[in-house]
Amino acid sequence: MPNAPKRLPRVDGETIAYHHTTGKTPGIVFCGGFMSDMGGTKALALEAHCRETGRAFLRFDYLGHGESSGSFADKGCISRWTEDAAAVITAVTEGPQVLVGSSMGGWVMLKLALALPDRVAGLVGIAPAPDFTTWMWEEMGPDNQATIMAEGLIRVPSEYDPEGYVITRRLIEDGRANHLLDDGPLNIDVPVRLLHGMADPDVPWQHSLRIAEKLVSNDVRVHFVKAGDHRLSEPGDLALLCTTVEELVTTIGT
16 A cells, blocks of 8 residues: 555554655654644645655654554553654654644654754744643543543543543643643754744644743744634645745755
8 A cells, every 4th residue: 555654663562653755854753733643734735845845754643643553542641652753753764853743743842852852953833732731631620620530531522523532631640740831941952933823722822932932942933823723724824834844944954
């Protein structure tokens, strides 16, 4: 099957599905959002752009997402998804990489930049959502909080999935352990570009400003799209994303 993903085995028997296009460096790595997958509009738009420009590109599914194996409810959490992302990047790519993180992928992106400083050359966040489990927990209310603590999970409504999302106690507790914005600066000193829709109903646009303030890098730019929603997947948004990535890799060089 020409479109079948390759698979990276993990030590616990799970496999991470990915597609990798070879090309020049810095390569581009797309980190998707919560309950999203590597077949989304932004990932495919970036892949097409990288093919046109001859640049290496990697997209993958987190454990319990898309075509990767594993149970989201049993194992899914920020720590695990970051570990799997780091494993794919280390095993598949060569040289410096620019990470593009969408929503939750922005959290994973920042964690990877801290874990792999010798491999990460730049970051592009799309409505980045580090620490989002904090406000997810707060918005549940006391009854749902009691249920998730007692039973280990609940299902919450989502406009992105008619069946709703499963939220686990593991996700909430692991999220607290991986908070990035509570304390001191983020020791990430690479060029960073943040794109955020000001009509985003899920992640307030002010969150990108907070991230920008926390980064030690001085090469940080935030681009707001006044009418943009959370996904930023309209044609103009995709063009902005590709232009931003191209500008960044040009700044970094080869």
